[in-house]
Amino acid sequence: MSTGPTGRTSTAPLSGAAAHDAGILLVDDMEDNLVALEAVLAGLQVPLVSARSGEEAMAALERHDIALVLLDVAMPGMDGFETARRIKHRERTRDVPVVFLTGDQQAPAGKLAFRGYATGVVDYLAKPFDPWVLRTKATVFLDLHRKSRRLHQLEEERYRLDDFARRLEVVESTLAADGGTDAARLARDVASLADALDGLRGV
Structure with a gap:
């Protein structure tokens, strides 16, 4: 991994067309959570860009070609809802799908989902998430991005x-x-x- 002012990007070797694929932006203020996400998604062979805050996430979206954002809801400062709102209000990023990651087991699932969907979020996963489910969802969004780009x-x-x-x-x-x-x-x-x-x- 290489560390930069707005997070880090996975430097694992990518082969063939995968080297030119859009990546996944991982946004979480907890380093352990970012490491876990990277471990689960490393096998997808796409760039993984990590950010520790909403501000870092917005900067990373300007610097990288992103096909999917996995966004923690509860972050200090700019939380997941505000970050998602800003993503959807930018011309460059408004079509990038955002999936919420939440560890708040107390919040009613329906209320959280409603707020997320109203912001433009397409899905959400509760922590601790099933690695297979996360990889499967990410694969679907990556495939959709590739097909959309080809079209x-x-x-x-x-x-x-x-x-x-x-x-x-x-x-x-x-x-x-x-x-x-x-x-x-x-x-x-x-x-x-x-x-x-x-x-x-x-x-």
């Missing part, structure tokens, strides 16, 4: 292809209007490129 990439690729197709149509129309042997040959080349483009788009 966004595909949409961008489709936009570029559509833009290329429009440009080809303009060039082809211009060449046809100019006439001439060379223009006709170029028009055939453009038509060939258009056919290739249709193939890429699955038309």
Whole structure:
């Protein structure tokens, strides 16, 4: 682990595509809890970023690509509710899922869940949590993030292809209007490129 002014990031070797995956932000004011979370989630092969306060968490979200936030509810200063509220009010982080971790066995589960959901939290786990349940939930959110990112990439690729197709149509129309042997040959080349483009788009 490497320690920094806004927490630490796991430095365990990551292989293949995992090295480029978004990470999980762990937020808890108790060092022992952070160590336990890191031990449970280490096998997921994604960066684990730790923060000891809400302020550190907000700073970490600006510095790292985060797919999921595991957030302790009861922290001194900026508590989990306020931290979650700020996360959801920032353009950069509003779509990042937040899961509450609570050790308050006295608080009614329904009331806690209602406050959390009203803040934008998607789920919560009570401490001590089941390691298998935590890993399973984290895996689901990581998979959703990867699929969402891939969908966004595909949409961008489709936009570029559509833009290329429009440009080809303009060039082809211009060449046809100019006439001439060379223009006709170029028009055939453009038509060939258009056919290739249709193939890429699955038309």
